[in-house]
Amino acid sequence: xxxxxxxxxxxxxxxxxxxxxxxxxxxxxxxxxxxxxxxxxxxxxxxxxxxxxxxxxxxxxxxxxxxxxxxxxxxxxxxxxxxxxxxxxxxxxxxxxxxxxxxxxxxxxxxxxxxxxxxxxxxxxx
Numbered sequence: 001x002x003x004x005x006x007x008x009x010x011x012x013x014x015x016x017x018x019x020x021x022x023x024x025x026x027x028x029x030x031x032x033x034x035x036x037x038x039x040x041x042x043x044x045x046x047x048x049x050x051x052x053x054x055x056x057x058x059x060x061x062x063x064x065x066x067x068x069x070x071x072x073x074x075x076x077x078x079x080x081x082x083x084x085x086x087x088x089x090x091x092x093x094x095x096x097x098x099x100x101x102x103x104x105x106x107x108x109x110x111x112x113x114x115x116x117x118x119x120x121x122x123x124x125x126x
Contacts, residue, residue, distance in 0.1 A: 001072055009065060021112040028109065032102055038093030042102040045089050046110050048082040
């Protein structure tokens with residue numbers, strides 16, 4: 001879906017430079033994946049749950065070009081995936097400072113992802 005969506009907007013994903021927030025999230029996912037299923041779920045759950053919520057909340061009010069995005073994440077199947085990931089988190093993550101820190105960092109990065117376009121760019125980012 002992301003490839004088709006980017007193409008419809010005239011974007012070549014091979015040429016896109018990830019934002020600092022996106023790079024930080026990818027780094028978090030990479031580190032978590034090396035630490036096992038529990039931390040991987042802790043890193044992924046906030047994004048999945050948020051996107052399921054946003055899709056469901058926005059689907060009836062969104063217009064092109066964002067309607068396909070909202071419909072995709074509003075699908076009951078996506079909500080089911082998010083719930084399954086939460087179950088995996090509960091089953092495989094330990095109640096540890098590392099798990100809490102990973103989940104919290106993922107939540108912070110979700111906020112930063114949506115906040116980033118609203119922040120003024122530094123001179124070296126333009």
